[in-house]
Amino acid sequence: MNFNYFIPTKLLFGKGQLSNLHNQKLPGKKALIVITSGKSIRANGYLERVENELKLAGVASVVFDKILPNPIKAHVMEGAAFAKENSCDFVIGLGGGSSIDSAKSIAVMATNDGDYWDYISGGSGKGLPVLNDPLPIVAITTTAGTGTEIDPWTVTTKEDTEEKIGFGYEKTFPVLSVVDPDLMVTVPADLTAYQGFDALFHSTEGYLNKTAYVMSDMYALKAIELIGRSLAKAVKNGKDETAREEVALANTLSGMVESTSGCTSEHSLEHALSAYHPKLPHGAGLIMISRAYYTHFANTGKCNERMISMAKALGKENAKDPMDFVDALAQLQEACGVSELKMSDYGVKKDDLLKYVVKAYETMGGLFEVDPVPLTKEDCLKILEESYK
Numbered sequence: 001m002n003f004n005y006f007i008p009t010k011l012l013f014g015k016g017q018l019s020n021l022h023n024q025k026l027p028g029k030k031a032l033i034v035i036t037s038g039k040s041i042r043a044n045g046y047l048e049r050v051e052n053e054l055k056l057a058g059v060a061s062v063v064f065d066k067i068l069p070n071p072i073k074a075h076v077m078e079g080a081a082f083a084k085e086n087s088c089d090f091v092i093g094l095g096g097g098s099s100i101d102s103a104k105s106i107a108v109m110a111t112n113d114g115d116y117w118d119y120i121s122g123g124s125g126k127g128l129p130v131l132n133d134p135l136p137i138v139a140i141t142t143t144a145g146t147g148t149e150i151d152p153w154t155v156t157t158k159e160d161t162e163e164k165i166g167f168g169y170e171k172t173f174p175v176l177s178v179v180d181p182d183l184m185v186t187v188p189a190d191l192t193a194y195q196g197f198d199a200l201f202h203s204t205e206g207y208l209n210k211t212a213y214v215m216s217d218m219y220a221l222k223a224i225e226l227i228g229r230s231l232a233k234a235v236k237n238g239k240d241e242t243a244r245e246e247v248a249l250a251n252t253l254s255g256m257v258e259s260t261s262g263c264t265s266e267h268s269l270e271h272a273l274s275a276y277h278p279k280l281p282h283g284a285g286l287i288m289i290s291r292a293y294y295t296h297f298a299n300t301g302k303c304n305e306r307m308i309s310m311a312k313a314l315g316k317e318n319a320k321d322p323m324d325f326v327d328a329l330a331q332l333q334e335a336c337g338v339s340e341l342k343m344s345d346y347g348v349k350k351d352d353l354l355k356y357v358v359k360a361y362e363t364m365g366g367l368f369e370v371d372p373v374p375l376t377k378e379d380c381l382k383i384l385e386e387s388y389k
Contacts, residue, residue, distance in 0.1 A: 017180040022056035027136035028089030031061040034103040070278040071102045080109035090136040097146030100139045101154035104172045107134035123163040123363040139174040142183040144247045145195025147255020149177035164275035181244040193336040194283030196231040199254040205264040206257035210370045216261035219253045221313045226250035228314040232335035268364040272356040280346040292386040298322035303372040342389040353384040
């Protein structure tokens with residue numbers, strides 16, 4: 001029972017919390033609001049609501065609206081230049097994981113010289129120290145998937161080298177986050193499922209991770225329980241307020257898992273896939289490989305107790321075998337209508353699977369080091385082959 005714990009983000013959680021933004025002590029007087037290039041944030045009125053909250057607080061704002069579902073380095077650099085040009089003194093990520101992740105990366109480059117990839121470890125990154133503190137970050141999430149509103153992590157793709165790599169340190173934690181389930185009722189069923197499974201896997205990976213400890217375990221098991229109970233309900237009826245609230249809480253808890261434990265190689269493998277195929281939603285990619293991935297660990301016999309605990313949390317109350325977790329996972333995927341997702345629908349070719357394995361080790365090899373059991377390249381190739389449709 002000897003550990004360090006650090007999650008410095010002030011969290012406003014619950015229905016209607018966005019309306020309390022103007023009452024908060026905001027970290028500056030001019031915000032760069034980062035949103036995606038899609039229409040939903042404007043069409044649903046979320047951007048206007050945030051702008052009005054800022055006006056009530058006496059804060060000016062400008063909008064950067066070019067972020068893609070899988071964020072790219074070019075937009076990080078462009079957004080940082082835009083923040084400097086407009087003398088912004090803090091950054092708001094408004095939207096899903098892509099917007100909030102990008103806000104964190106933009107906040108770093110708004111105060112530091114060089115190229116974003118100078119600070120990335122892994123792949124072709126230089127791994128240089130970040131000399132200047134980033135601009136303060138506020139996160140307002142409209143989805144329930146990444147937990148990025150309560151963790152320091154951000155994921156970006158370097159387009160020319162097809163490297164998708166995570167980054168973050170204690171200064172990229174948001175200073176303030178708003179999680180208002182009312183902002184999530186407009187998320188389509190398929191994206192609700194993809195995002196919910198991303199949150200689930202942040203929790204399951206964090207629970208199996210060699211760095212797991214009492215605090216991460218507490219958050220992980222509760223997140224798994226909430227997703228098992230409510231994700232399928234939220235997928236079937238997006239206006240189910242209780243289901244949305246429980247999945248939103250699971251998502252935020254999964255971010256706390258990310259802040260205390262972390263991901264394993266499941267995320268490395270998926271990042272390699274979506275780095276080459278940016279139209280592949282991250283959560284969908286995770287779903288595609290998940291059954292083979294967890295079956296592999298179940299068959300090792302080295303993490304039986306933890307897999308049985310996850311199975312019970314996911315709803316299989318009488319679980320006695322590690323494969324009970326895989327069975328519960330498959331049942332949830334069927335209930336959410338995502339059990340038949342195909343890599344081939346996104347341009348992944350079976351003959352190229354080894355390429356993704358190699359890329360996973362090159363770019364995010366560190367996650368293989370925290371797997372509960374060592375995973376070889378041959379193991380990874382087999383997982384992808386068994387997952388391929």
